[in-house]
Amino acid sequence: MRxxxxxxxxxxxxxxxxxxxFIIITIVLMPDYQKEVRLEGHLAYMExxxxxxxxxxxxxxxxxxxxxxxxxxxxxxxxxxxxxxxxVSSEIETIRAKLQAHADQPPPxxxxxxxxxxxxxxxxxxxxxxxxxTDKTRILLLIDMNKYLAEHQALVARTVARALDSLxxxxxxxxxxxxxxxxxxxxxxxxxxGGLVAMTGANRVQALRFVNQLSGKFEGSxxxxxxxxxxxxxxxxxxxxxxxxxxxxxxNNGLPPRALIQDIVMSNTQGKEIHAVTIGDYFKYKGTVxxxxxxxxxxxxxxxALAQ
Numbered sequence: 001m002r003x004x005x006x007x008x009x010x011x012x013x014x015x016x017x018x019x020x021x022f023i024i025i026t027i028v029l030m031p032d033y034q035k036e037v038r039l040e041g042h043l044a045y046m047e048x049x050x051x052x053x054x055x056x057x058x059x060x061x062x063x064x065x066x067x068x069x070x071x072x073x074x075x076x077x078x079x080x081x082x083x084x085x086x087x088v089s090s091e092i093e094t095i096r097a098k099l100q101a102h103a104d105q106p107p108p109x110x111x112x113x114x115x116x117x118x119x120x121x122x123x124x125x126x127x128x129x130x131x132x133x134t135d136k137t138r139i140l141l142l143i144d145m146n147k148y149l150a151e152h153q154a155l156v157a158r159t160v161a162r163a164l165d166s167l168x169x170x171x172x173x174x175x176x177x178x179x180x181x182x183x184x185x186x187x188x189x190x191x192x193x194g195g196l197v198a199m200t201g202a203n204r205v206q207a208l209r210f211v212n213q214l215s216g217k218f219e220g221s222x223x224x225x226x227x228x229x230x231x232x233x234x235x236x237x238x239x240x241x242x243x244x245x246x247x248x249x250x251x252n253n254g255l256p257p258r259a260l261i262q263d264i265v266m267s268n269t270q271g272k273e274i275h276a277v278t279i280g281d282y283f284k285y286k287g288t289v290x291x292x293x294x295x296x297x298x299x300x301x302x303x304x305a306l307a308q
Contacts, residue, residue: 079266129166132240132275132302138172138196139163140236142227143214144243145179145188150218152244152280159242159277159306160211164204172196174236175207178227180251181220187230188214196235223251228264231272238273238301245278245288257291265298274299279306 127134141160149156160175167173174196177188190210197203224247231239252260268274276292293303 127166127171129163129240130277130304130306132277132304134238134273134275134301136237136273137170138235138237139167139174140196140231140234140239141173141175142231142239142241142243143175143177143188143211144222144224144227144241145177145214145218145220146222146244146246147219148244148246149279153215153218155279155306156242157208157211157215159279161208163240164199164207167199167204169199171199172235173199173207174234175210176227176230176234177214177217178222178230179218179220180223185223185226186220187227188217194230194234221248221251225252225255225260225263228274229267232267232270236272238275240275240277241292241295242277242279243292244280245276245292247291257287258294261291261295261298264295268299272299273301275301275303277304277306281307 127136127139141163143156143160164173174194175188175190176194179186188210190207191197222243224241224243227241228239247257247260249256249260253263255263264274274296276296278288278292289305292305295301296303
């Protein structure tokens with residue numbers, strides 16, 4: 001009688017061999033599988049660290065930008081405070097001078113223009129103009145040509161002539177007339193290139209002819225701020241502003257007189273001297289004298305007032 005079993009002995013042996021082979025292969029490959037699993041974990045961890053690092057870098061860059069902005073703001077504030085200190089110092093000096101004037105006898109008449117005998121460039125006073133004095137030898141005359149000075153054109157021309165009389169051989173000078181018209185700013189330069197020329201007899205005659213030709217052209221308003229920007233860009237070491245001393249905020253970046261002085265002081269990065277000569281009916285307006293005097297004192301210059 002035949003055996004009817006499902007599996008023969010040889011089939012069972014085959015299955016057992018296959019199972020053994022599978023177990024052996026599994027045991028051999030198990031370390032590699034574990035390495036792969038651990039590697040995936042390491043990669044995930046490294047990606048996490050990379051994300052955190054990028055976040056820290058972004059925060060650091062933002063912090064650096066914020067610090068740079070704060071530093072820039074602090075530096076600008078420092079410049080503003082320095083300019084304010086110059087203005088306050090000039091006002092204190094003005095008050096002291098006024099108090100001293102009340103205690104002293106009336107001052108003598110203004111001296112005639114003279115030039116001292118010191119050698120040029122000796123850091124001593126080498127130029128005197130109606131009491132204004134400086135050791136600078138490169139001078140720029142700024143002439144305010146607004147409409148309020150139209151009735152004082154003759155006085156302006158005489159003032160420029162007296163200033164030029166005080167300049168001797170070895171000095172350099174230039175003239176800049178400025179005004180603000182409806183069509184925009186207008187400048188009258190001598191010499192035409194906006195530079196300086198040596199003081200000679202011929203140059204003096206040409207300069208005076210140029211100033212006389214300005215007669216009849218006084219109109220509009222003026223931007224003192226823009227005129228000084230041109231002066232600061234020139235080779236001049238000292239500037240003499242001839243003006244009625246009534247700056248209109250509309251044409252000076254909206255700045256009232258005190259803020260305008262502060263702005264000019266901050267723009268005067270080369271420390272150029274600014275002297276102020278007030279022309280006309282200055283005694284009618286208290287702010288006129290205060291602006292011109294404070295502007296001069298805050299920029300190491302002198303102040304002078306001339307009437308008709």
